[in-house]
Amino acid sequence: MKKGLILYGVGCTSAVWDEFQTYFGDFAVTYAAYPHEITQTAHTASDVTKWVYARYGRERFDFIAGHSMGGIIALELAARYQMSVGTVILIETNLRPAGSFYRTLLLPANTPKYGERLKAMFREEAPYYTGELKASIQEGFDFSEYLFETDAAVFGVYGDRGVPNYAGRIGDLCLSRAAAERIRFRFVENSAHMPMIENPHGLAAILRDCISPQQPPAAGECRSAF
DSSP, X not given: OOEEEEEOOTTOOGGGXXXXXXXXXXXXXXXXXXXXXXXXXXXXXXXXXXXXXXXXXXXXXXXXXXXTHHHHHHHHHHHTSOOOEEEEEEESOOSSOOXXXXXXXSOTTTHHHHHHHHHHHHHHHGGGSOHHHHHHTTSSOOOGGGGGSOOSEEEEEEEOTTOTTOTTTTGGGOOOHHXXXXXXXEEETTOSSXXXXXXXXXXXXXXXXXXXXXXXOOTTEEOOOO
């Protein structure tokens, strides 16, 4: 059984993966939880990465997946910390400030069902994240250099925002050609920034195929288009 580490983003807790876990039980997965004493003093994602490495760095994972900031941490673990990992999966992770297409939390159709639950989680967690940490991953950042500092396979998994044929979905990530070509892109149907909640079954199927690819490739895969 393949072993993985899964990381969440700012304002979330490990409970954000609850529905997803029911579709992903064929892997031995550790769902990390950052202590509040770490996030309360972190000024950058790298400050959280340092804790994750101290906690899990001696382990060997077949894959590390991270949502939003968690994807930055996953990639930094493979690149800067040289953790032994075969596959890194970025879930709704912006390595540079992205275009407006990627600035949607939930699809409008999903907001009535999940919106209040997410708002409550964000409200409860907000006091445990510094303004500096939030700002460091909102504007003026560039983590794409990490892509060239690891030999791990890197996948980028994003919600399709209900527009599966949108031609700008790679370009709107605002990556250089070289950076985009380093990533294998996949898109989760009928979801925006929270695919583990909006379409947990679809996300699990895509991650499963990233980790143990089958032939032919599953629907939703895309190479960069420039």
